[in-house]
Amino acid sequence: MKQIVFISLAFFGLFLSGMAQNQEVLFWWSFDDTVKSAGQDTGVAQPYQEYRMGGLTKYVPGVKGNAIKFDGFSSYIDVVPRDLSENSQDLKLFRLPRQISFVAWVALGAYPWNWAPILTMGKYGITGFYFGVDSRGRAGLMISDGTSTWHECVSALAPGGKTGMELNRWYHVAATLDSDKGLSIYINGALANTYNGFVDRRRIVYSEFEKGFRMGMNRERLAPTDAIREWAT
Numbered sequence: 001m002k003q004i005v006f007i008s009l010a011f012f013g014l015f016l017s018g019m020a021q022n023q024e025v026l027f028w029w030s031f032d033d034t035v036k037s038a039g040q041d042t043g044v045a046q047p048y049q050e051y052r053m054g055g056l057t058k059y060v061p062g063v064k065g066n067a068i069k070f071d072g073f074s075s076y077i078d079v080v081p082r083d084l085s086e087n088s089q090d091l092k093l094f095r096l097p098r099q100i101s102f103v104a105w106v107a108l109g110a111y112p113w114n115w116a117p118i119l120t121m122g123k124y125g126i127t128g129f130y131f132g133v134d135s136r137g138r139a140g141l142m143i144s145d146g147t148s149t150w151h152e153c154v155s156a157l158a159p160g161g162k163t164g165m166e167l168n169r170w171y172h173v174a175a176t177l178d179s180d181k182g183l184s185i186y187i188n189g190a191l192a193n194t195y196n197g198f199v200d201r202r203r204i205v206y207s208e209f210e211k212g213f214r215m216g217m218n219r220e221r222l223a224p225t226d227a228i229r230e231w232a233t
Helices: 035-042 089-094
Strands: 007-016 024-029 052-054 058-061 066-069 076-079 100-108 116-121 129-133 139-144 150-154 170-178 182-187 190-195 213-215
Touching (some): 100 116, 100 129, 139 170, 139 182, 150 182, 150 190
Antiparallel strands (some): 007 024, 007 066, 052 076, 058 066, 076 213, 100 170, 116 129, 116 213, 139 150, 170 182, 182 190
8 A cells, every 4th residue: 555645745945054144945846837947036056956757746726836736646756866976966965964944835635644755865764854744744854863763853733633734725834954953843934843852963864865855655665554543534
């Protein structure tokens, strides 16, 4: 059984955190029909906006411009580096810094059976990072530090409720990694949770660089943790 969520991504940005004057956009996908046009509008280097869609993905109206709608079973987006030689710019960019922010607009059509990725890179639970949504509609950021520990920061459930984000509603979700402060999750601009166990300047440990980024569907099949649940039949 594949574990996917119906997610419409209005846009996704990956930002280098820090002082306002030092902020830098590392990767950006607006999902407008003409990617080159979006690159010119935002001033982001065009080669790193390229993406490849698989399965039954389709363009739909987003918060602004286009969004991508996933079918929940077969669809995904891959962003794969073209040059992984030791001194290539692609490889340098994919080794993300110690301070970084992940930002996206998402709308859930259904709650997944397990974690489903907004954006991930590496091997789930072992290396890299995982920014996604769980079976109750909570947003979370998970980070590897090269040990057996998989650090997690997950937003809380709605007060008195059994789920986090509601279905069929747009949310602005963000996650930050700071080598001094740890991990943070934001929903619609409000701090949703923090985790300070990932500090002391440990870098994210990666593997499988050649596979690049993945959106919408896990590469590994995960056992359903909540296939039957009272909050989402």
